[in-house]
Amino acid sequence: MRSRQKQIFRALGVSVACIPAYVNAQPSHSYLTNDHFVYAGIYYQEGELSAKSSRGESDPVNIESDGLGVDDPYISGMVDYHYRFSERWKISASVYRFTDGASGQRLNEDITWEGREFSAGVALDVDWKIDTYIVDAMYSIKRTENLELAVGGGLHAVDAELTLSGEVAIDGSAGNQVGAGETARGSLLVPLPNLRATGFYAFNDQWSLQGTVGWLSLGIDEYEGAFKYFHLRTQYQISDKVGVSLGYQLAAVDVEEELRLGFRRFDMSFEGVTAALTFTF
Secondary structure, three states, rough: HHHHHHHHHOOOOOOHHHHHHHHHOOOHHHHHOOOEEEEEEEEEEEEEEEEEEEEEEOEEEEEEEEOOOOOOOOOEEEEEEEOOOOOOEEEEEEEEEEEEEEEEOOOOOEEEEOEEEOOOOOOEEEEEEEEEEEEEEEEEEOOOEEEEEEEEEEEEEEEEEEEEEEEEEEHHOOOEEOOOEEEEEEEEEEEEEEEEEEEEEOOOOOOEEEEEEEEEEEOOOOOOEEEEEEEEEEEOOOOOOOEEEEEEEEEEEEEEEEOOEEEEEEEEEEEEEEEEEEEEO
């Protein structure tokens, strides 16, 4: 392609030395040339949760999602938007959800979760929901006709909720109640700063590859948390404005909140396949 351009410029009497300044620096892929990029699709993910809570003088209780039968894959909608407001700067925002649940899991021992007591033998209903929101400002440190490398940071907000509901069980012929019917909900809404780096490479006008990594470990006031993120996806342009994408995403968030009479901690990880339609304009 470049050799053909040089031949054309020679035929027009233009010095070849002038070509790089006018030709080679111009991006050729629509992702690099258009201001807006929308990624709308699904995230087929599996999640793991470890939740720990303590209130007052009670011993900390650790709850594992696998032990409660909460281990089903979940398909979530996923939206990612980029706005390039200058040659070097852009902002991005994304959102996705994970939810899972289980019912009828019998407790083998007494536990206290979020100040509520659940006795051995009680059947639990479990509801686990996680909403994730990410907003970043990115700066392009290298930009060519088919490559862009950018670094930046922003906020990674996690809205996590774990609800346990106990059902009263009957103990044999004596008809005695085992445990008690209780509902306890533990939730966190924490905006954590994050650092991020992205790389985009266009093999040609149709095929491209994009990778994003993020990381941060930080304590702010009563919150302490760590964040890890990785998303690799390939994209095929159907037209100049519309494409399809397939990728793999991994995210892990650990957050602890110090309370007046205890603490609450969520350790969460998600991974799975992403698929989407993309739009540039």
